[in-house]
Amino acid sequence: xxxxxxxxxPPGKPLVGRAVPPGSKSITNRALLLAGLARGTSRLTGAxxxxxxxxxxxxxxxxxxxxxxxxxxxxxxxxxxxxLPPSEPLFLGNAxxxxxxxxxxxxxxxxxxxVDGDEHMRKRPIAPLVAALKSLGIDVEAPTGCPPVTVHGxxxxxxxxVEIDAGLSSQYVSALLMAAxxxxxxxxxxxxxxxxxxEIGARGYVDLTLAAMQTFGAKVEQIDAASWKVEPTGxxxxxxxxxxxxxxxxxxxxxxVLTGGAIDLGVPNGAFTQPDAKAYDVISKFPxxxxxxxxSQMQDAVPTLAVLAAxxxxxxxxxxxANLRVKECDRVRALSLGLNEIREGLATEEGDDLIVASDPSxxxxxxxxxxxxxxxxxxxxxxxxxxxxxxxITILDPDCVAKTFPDYWDVLASLGVAxxxxx
Ligand SMILES: O=C(O)C1=C[C@@H](OP(=O)(O)O)[C@@H](O)[C@H](O)C1
Ligand SMILES: C=C(OP(=O)(O)O)C(=O)O
Numbered sequence: 001x002x003x004x005x006x007x008x009x010p011p012g013k014p015l016v017g018r019a020v021p022p023g024s025k026s027i028t029n030r031a032l033l034l035a036g037l038a039r040g041t042s043r044l045t046g047a048x049x050x051x052x053x054x055x056x057x058x059x060x061x062x063x064x065x066x067x068x069x070x071x072x073x074x075x076x077x078x079x080x081x082x083x084l085p086p087s088e089p090l091f092l093g094n095a096x097x098x099x100x101x102x103x104x105x106x107x108x109x110x111x112x113x114x115v116d117g118d119e120h121m122r123k124r125p126i127a128p129l130v131a132a133l134k135s136l137g138i139d140v141e142a143p144t145g146c147p148p149v150t151v152h153g154x155x156x157x158x159x160x161x162v163e164i165d166a167g168l169s170s171q172y173v174s175a176l177l178m179a180a181x182x183x184x185x186x187x188x189x190x191x192x193x194x195x196x197x198x199e200i201g202a203r204g205y206v207d208l209t210l211a212a213m214q215t216f217g218a219k220v221e222q223i224d225a226a227s228w229k230v231e232p233t234g235x236x237x238x239x240x241x242x243x244x245x246x247x248x249x250x251x252x253x254x255x256x257v258l259t260g261g262a263i264d265l266g267v268p269n270g271a272f273t274q275p276d277a278k279a280y281d282v283i284s285k286f287p288x289x290x291x292x293x294x295x296s297q298m299q300d301a302v303p304t305l306a307v308l309a310a311x312x313x314x315x316x317x318x319x320x321x322a323n324l325r326v327k328e329c330d331r332v333r334a335l336s337l338g339l340n341e342i343r344e345g346l347a348t349e350e351g352d353d354l355i356v357a358s359d360p361s362x363x364x365x366x367x368x369x370x371x372x373x374x375x376x377x378x379x380x381x382x383x384x385x386x387x388x389x390x391x392x393i394t395i396l397d398p399d400c401v402a403k404t405f406p407d408y409w410d411v412l413a414s415l416g417v418a419x420x421x422x423x
Contacts, residue, residue: 009420028075035235039080094328099117113151129164177210246272304381310359342362343359
């Protein structure tokens with residue numbers, strides 16, 4: 001069981017030191033899946049070990065993949081070139097990547113697979129992905145439009161053209177792309193994956209998917225901005241070095257500018273290939289963040305930017321963030337509730353936009369506020385930033401950070417942050 005709460009003691013000085021973010025969640029879960037689908041042994045280094053990657057690894061183990069963890073950041077994955085039917089439903093917690101990616105991939109299992117998650121995941125939509133799989137002739141159902149999903153696989157993925165509406169989640173596109181090489185070699189091959197609408201969340205996640213697929217031997221051709229052709233090659237084992245997590249890096253970048261510190265992340269800002277690395281340029285403008293920030297291409301960085309905006313010189317409107325309402329929690333709501341808990345009127349929701357009023361005089365005040373994190377790691381990690389400048393900020397359910405950054409509180413402590421009221 002995790003702790004109930006902790007209160008952050010503002011350090012009252014710049015945060016200075018070295019703090020390397022953990023491995024990328026997005027890349028680790030892609031690499032685990034593709035290595036698990038390949039025949040042979042793959043070595044994944046620099047990987048993230050957290051709740052989300054454990055759910056993915058355990059699900060693959062339940063389908064016959066051997067995964068060793070020789071040290072804190074390495075997975076050694078030995079696959080047989082196919083997944084076997086698991087004896088029980090796959091339980092994937094609230095890991096969106098694991099849930100969406102496996103829903104498509106298990107269509108290649110010869111047998112029935114149930115993909116399920118916790119009470120939060122059971123509210124996160126998966127109907128567009130299920131509809132796309134059905135359109136390929138795959139026998140799949142998700143009666144509530146959310147997990148659990150039951151997939152009756154026939155031993156391989158299906159060939160043909162599939163359209164996907166990715167307005168709610170780019171993970172649906174990634175899921176179809178990664179399953180596509182598992183189609184049978186034959187008449188209808190290759191698989192074409194096409195976007196149904198122009199709308200898609202952060203495109204950069206599809207680029208991460210394509211890069212990982214290529215590392216594991218897939219052949220993908222981009223036909224145009226909205227469609228891809230994937231050859232039925234299957235996957236081959238590969239060694240893969242995983243870069244640090246850019247979303248995790250945003251908390252450290254923000255902590256640096258908020259406290260006027262100097263934090264060495266051990267990786268140059270330009271070295272990230274993940275979408276959230278775009279947040280660096282925005283964060284470095286603090287306390288003169290722009291009046292409008294389009295969060296659509298760096299969605300997981302929005303909580304970080306929204307809390308930072310509270311200390312900005314001028315108000316900030318966040319646009320392009322509608323799908324934050326279907327993440328681990330409704331993040332637009334959680335951010336506005338948390339900011340208003342600190343100071344009434346600090347945030348307003350306008351449709352799906354979030355407007356942060358901004359009040360540089362917050363810094364140095366004591367404003368006791370208990371932040372409901374809704375079990376969402378990013379709400380916990382971003383509101384911790386407010387606690388670097390305001391006394392009395394209490395984070396409820398702080399150990400929900402284990403989803404992607406289990407050492408978060410220790411990393412802040414190593415930079416000089418202290419906590420009280422820990423229960
Ligand atoms: O593909 C990925 O690795 C991810 C895609 C994004 O989700 P959506 O595609 O659901 O917006 C992001 O929020 C999530 O943390 C990771
Ligand atoms: C949205 C997130 O995760 P996921 O969709 O992978 O559960 C996140 O990590 O912010």
